[in-house]
Amino acid sequence: xxxxxxxxxxxxxxxxxxxxxxxxxxxxxxxxxxxxxxxxxxxxxxxxxxxxxxxxxxxxxxxxxxxxxxxxxxxxxxxxxxxxxxxxxxxxxxxxxxxxxxxxxxxxxxxxxxxxxxxxxxxxxxxxxxxxxxxxxxxxxxxxxxxxxxxxxxxxxxxxxxxxxxxxxxxxxxxxxxxxxxxxxxxxxxxxxxxxxxxxxxxxxxxxxxxxxxxxxxxxxxxxxxxxxxxxxxxxxxxxxxxxxxxxxxxxxxxxxxxxxxxxxxxxxxxxxxxxxxxxxxxxxxxxxxxxxxxxxxxxxxxxxxxxxxxxxxxxxxxxxxxxxxxxxxxxxxxxxxxxxxxxxxxxxxxxxxxxxxxxxxxxxxxxxxxxxxxxxxxxxxxxxxxxxxxxxxxxxxxxxxxx
Numbered sequence: 001x002x003x004x005x006x007x008x009x010x011x012x013x014x015x016x017x018x019x020x021x022x023x024x025x026x027x028x029x030x031x032x033x034x035x036x037x038x039x040x041x042x043x044x045x046x047x048x049x050x051x052x053x054x055x056x057x058x059x060x061x062x063x064x065x066x067x068x069x070x071x072x073x074x075x076x077x078x079x080x081x082x083x084x085x086x087x088x089x090x091x092x093x094x095x096x097x098x099x100x101x102x103x104x105x106x107x108x109x110x111x112x113x114x115x116x117x118x119x120x121x122x123x124x125x126x127x128x129x130x131x132x133x134x135x136x137x138x139x140x141x142x143x144x145x146x147x148x149x150x151x152x153x154x155x156x157x158x159x160x161x162x163x164x165x166x167x168x169x170x171x172x173x174x175x176x177x178x179x180x181x182x183x184x185x186x187x188x189x190x191x192x193x194x195x196x197x198x199x200x201x202x203x204x205x206x207x208x209x210x211x212x213x214x215x216x217x218x219x220x221x222x223x224x225x226x227x228x229x230x231x232x233x234x235x236x237x238x239x240x241x242x243x244x245x246x247x248x249x250x251x252x253x254x255x256x257x258x259x260x261x262x263x264x265x266x267x268x269x270x271x272x273x274x275x276x277x278x279x280x281x282x283x284x285x286x287x288x289x290x291x292x293x294x295x296x297x298x299x300x301x302x303x304x305x306x307x308x309x310x311x312x313x314x315x316x317x318x319x320x321x322x323x324x325x326x327x328x329x330x331x332x333x334x335x336x337x338x339x340x341x342x343x344x345x346x347x348x349x350x351x352x353x354x355x356x357x358x359x360x361x362x363x364x365x366x367x368x369x370x371x372x373x374x375x376x377x378x379x380x381x382x383x384x385x386x387x388x389x390x391x392x393x394x395x396x397x398x399x400x401x402x403x404x
Contacts, residue, residue: 003092004092010101039069095125095161125160159379164313199349221250286307288329
């Protein structure tokens with residue numbers, strides 16, 4: 001009999017505003033081993049949206065062969081549907097794609113704590129939520145929730161899924177040194193080989209692109225300011241959802257004064273990102289932190305070099321293959337990178353070839369890794385029942401285990 005795993009997340013396709021974590025979760029679900037039975041529980045609305053993104057709500061529906069319950073948690077009936085759906089599914093384990101989400105982590109874990117789902121095991125993937133920069137956002141609310149969770153022990157016996165050693169360190173720093181952590185890089189549906197790089201048209205300047213949420217943490221404004229400061233010969237196209245009105249206003253001001261070299265285009269659908277990236281010579285990603293950075297993988301798969309600070313798991317690969325530039329997070333740092341990547345069409349084509357080589361090396365390694373759910377099962381994090389509050393079991397060796 002297949003193991004029943006409830007995948008619980010505030011964001012899931014066809015939503016796009018959550019960025020990389022949505023694509024990561026979609027890849028995990030789509031590539032799940034046949035030995036597990038999955039059902040996804042998520043919101044009926046995309047992040048920040050006022051309308052439902054699907055027609056069938058509050059009852060399971062099919063999404064590419066996977067049952068998904070899109071609950072209208074903005075209404076009492078939707079909250080009841082979420083609870084009813086979880087109880088009727090009777091999962092053997094919970095996989096929560098957030099720590100801070102009120103409905104899709106905190107409330108579910110509170111119900112688990114009082115035995116609503118039985119003594120099922122739980123895995124929590126915080127997806128970068130414990131990075132110092134992320135903790136500063138809504139900091140007061142998070143301090144209250146953290147105090148409540150410590151008092152009640154709601155998360156005392158969970159296994160944490162970290163996508164990198166950097167994120168594992170963030171989890172230990174926030175949760176404690178005895179946190180049980182399994183490090184496993186995010187699953188991906190990207191192709192086995194990078195697309196063939198295409199030479200720039202004669203006479204064109206460096207074509208840079210930013211893809212991400214438009215808020216300070218991601219750094220679109222820094223990218224725009226750097227392009228504006230460099231002057232002629234460099235252009236920037238910005239794609240992403242607007243989440244901070246004041247920030248977007250400042251970004252629009254820079255674009256309006258750039259003489260058309262900085263352009264804002266709105267959001268891209270998830271299945272459009274990689275094809276659009278192939279049109280550019282560089283991805284600018286002046287982020288404050290990333291637990292993984294899915295768009296970096298997408299850019300490299302499109303043979304596009306990446307400009308990013310040393311705050312992601314990709315630094316070593318990028319440096320090893322000269323597949324971009326590791327920068328200080330500043331206008332000057334970005335400007336220097338743009339000057340390094342600018343040049344003749346042949347120079348830019350060589351940079352793109354190195355990006356393709358980096359992706360091919362990374363992908364060749366990841367194709368042979370077991371699925372994250374397989375790793376979690378081997379570590380005893382899925383299936384069976386918990387023995388009450390406290391660690392499920394002593395940490396066991398894994399492909400890359402972390403924690404006491």
